[in-house]
Amino acid sequence: MSSIALVYLIKLFKKETEKEIFMAITLKSIAKAANVSITTASLILNQKEGAIRFSEDTIRRVRETSLSLGYVPNMSARNLRQSESGNTSLTLAVLWPIDARVGLIGRILTGIHHFTSSLETITINLLVKTMNENGIQGVKELYDPNLFNGAILANASVEDEAYIHKVPPSVPIVLFSRTSPTYPYVWASYFETAKKVAEHFIENKHRRIVILASNLSSQALDQKLAGFVEALDGKEYLIRHCSFTEESGYDAVAKLIEAGDVPTGLICVCDQTAMGALSALHDRGIRVPDECEVFGFDNQSFSNFTIPKLSTVNLPVEEMAYSAMELLVQENLDPNNLVKHKKFELEMIHRGTTKKLI
Amino acid sequence: MSSIALVYLIKLFKKETEKEIFMAITLKSIAKAANVSITTASLILNQKEGAIRFSEDTIRRVRETSLSLGYVPNMSARNLRQSESGNTSLTLAVLWPIDARVGLIGRILTGIHHFTSSLETITINLLVKTMNENGIQGVKELYDPNLFNGAILANASVEDEAYIHKVPPSVPIVLFSRTSPTYPYVWASYFETAKKVAEHFIENKHRRIVILASNLSSQALDQKLAGFVEALDGKEYLIRHCSFTEESGYDAVAKLIEAGDVPTGLICVCDQTAMGALSALHDRGIRVPDECEVFGFDNQSFSNFTIPKLSTVNLPVEEMAYSAMELLVQENLDPNNLVKHKKFELEMIHRGTTKKLI
DNA sequence: CTGTTAGCGCTTTCAC
DNA sequence: GTGAAAGCGCTAACAG
Secondary structure, eight states: OOOHHHOOOOOOHHHHHHHHHTTOOOHHHHHHHTTHHHHHHHHHTOGGGGGGGOOOHHHHHHHHHHHTOOOOOHHHHHHHSSSSSSSEEEEEEEEETTTHHHHHHHHHHHHHHHTTOOOSSEEEEEEEEEOTTTTGGGOGGTTTTTSSEHHHHHHOOOOHHHHOOOOOOOOEEEEEEEESSSSOOOOOOOOOOHHHHHHHHHTTOOOEEEEEESSOOOHHHHHHHHHHHHHHTTEEEEEEEOOSSSHHHHHHHHHHHHOOOOOOOEESSSSSHHHHHHHHHHHTTTTTTTTTTEOOOOOOOOGGGSSSOOBBEOOOHHHHHHHHHHHHHHHOOOTOOOOOOEEEEEEOOOOSSSOOOO | HHHHHHHHHHHHHHHHHSSSSTTOOOOHHHHHHTSSSSHHHHHHHHOOGGGGGOHHHHHHHHHHHHHHHTTOOHHHHHHHHHSTTTTOOOEEEEETTTSSSSHHHHHHHHHHHHTTOSSOOOEEEEEEEEEOOGGGOOOGGSSSSSSSSSEEOOOOOOOOHHHHHHHHOOOEEEESOOOSSSSSSEEEOHHHHHHHHHHHHTTTSSSSSEEEEEESOOOHHHHHHHHHHHHTTTTOOOEEEEEESSHHHHHHHHHHHHHTTSSSSSEEEEHHHHHHHHHHHHHHTTTTTTTOOOOSSSSOOGGGGGSSOOOOEEEEHHHHHHHHHHHHHHHHOOOOOOOEEEEOOOEEOOOTTTOOOO
């Protein structure tokens, strides 16, 4: 968006030469430039009833000045001024790594919505902060907090986890889908359920078990993997790395088959990957579940409609997000008797991509 | 979440009897209750370096008072105070109807992220406001604006559209996936592309064409439908209503078949519905595309991995969201030379669920 | 060891 | 027709 950035830079430059150096464009500066009082500028720009009494000329002058300087009202000031004394409103943020799991954020927001709309005495404003490659280190508001009262850290990487334990944020945080000795968190039985999934494959006596794992490390993923691996102890298996997308699942399986290494059991770290795998198996003429069984993880809305229907683990993302908000609000309003964490027990759902036990 | 609400109500009650009636819990009230100055309270609660000089007793007293009263810092005040003069930051909101299209919000946020991280001179804070059944009417901040500088209205219903044209919001807005005579908007060639999709079915001489439409009315949906219908003019076809989910697509097709009305061509309003339809056709033994052709809309990430691969229309959601932000920022910073709208030309993608033209 | 005071940008009451 | 001034809640420089 270079065009807008450019326009804005030109304005900064103008400002520097014509007005005070680096002064923000506030009502004050508009008033000064238009040669009126701050009250007048405010009244006119806000189109309040009082504004009609001003002269045509004054109104025009203020409007033009505002437009040419690109005045933008400061929401913090306005909010501070206008908030009725006694109103409690919390500003909370969801910190979300942009590169991971686009499909889950909608479900997280849905869970958050259910929580916020269940409250009656408190208003919650939700900020979404997408993190780039710097991860949590790039979110300075966690350490110099003037933007939000607390944050949910969704799907943090292991680097992020290490960082927050080394340099504790100055606002309350809740970890989503992570555990921690220090912070409240929402967790699920990743390890135990993953183990059960792998046990299914063992019981069905597979010749060639392949795990489709993600290359992005996180505690949830590590625990899933650990569960798979523990159950598979002593058995022969293979781990293939890919990302959380259908495409990467497809590619991983396609490569495997092309190398002559046809899996008979495919354990996937998420449903997207499983769906890609299903597609690759179908394209190569390998029948599911007869020749190859497939298991997913997450239970996305599409998982019950793949061909065959995907066997998977139900991850109650909405409920987990709801709980995360619950913990976060509690941490803000009632830190005395804080429930530190909540763990969800996951369930396997057997559908069409797995066989009954032999 | 009644437990927290309860805790909070108890506090309100306590406050009412012990302190001033309905006074917000601010630093001032903490200071008063702990019998110290506001500075002292601030320094102690913020754990600043200056705090170490206070007596053990003072520190303890302030901490305890704060905890017991449930003090939550006012972010607007803090932000106002701490912002460096001259920093421009925009608070923008995405207004999102919770019940529609959970799968798209992740892509919208991704597009927004790309935009915000491309800016260098401006900081953008993004609020997500989920709307409930009241729609836009429930968002009072649009009319008494003290929370955000502008908003993107995503997937508004026809009621919402009518409302904003009757009662114009006091902040700049951009319509996502809508047109408007008054507001800037981001739009796509829904009508034209839908028409082309339907024309494909006509050229392949179908016996029984069924349109799987949504029951939620919106301009984008209406235009898709209008395009289908215009192309199908004079031909026999059927419209079945369902929602934007896989499940509803499955059910609609299943019912059709059970009624003995087996479609030979299925035009779906979104990929989720199409995926459900695909599953239902498969379960009933109807071969795709030989016995029934299927077309989707959106091009979601899973669409290239259904069995067979779904033919669909590519909707560049991320780019559209990027453009919406572009328009919104421009409307705030540079309303003089405002580009009013942007239209995206959509393309059909023929994959495995359609036959070549005969 | 603690408190007084100024001021962030804004809206609104009241005075001229 | 217009402006001065108070104050929302907070932080920090400075004064004791």
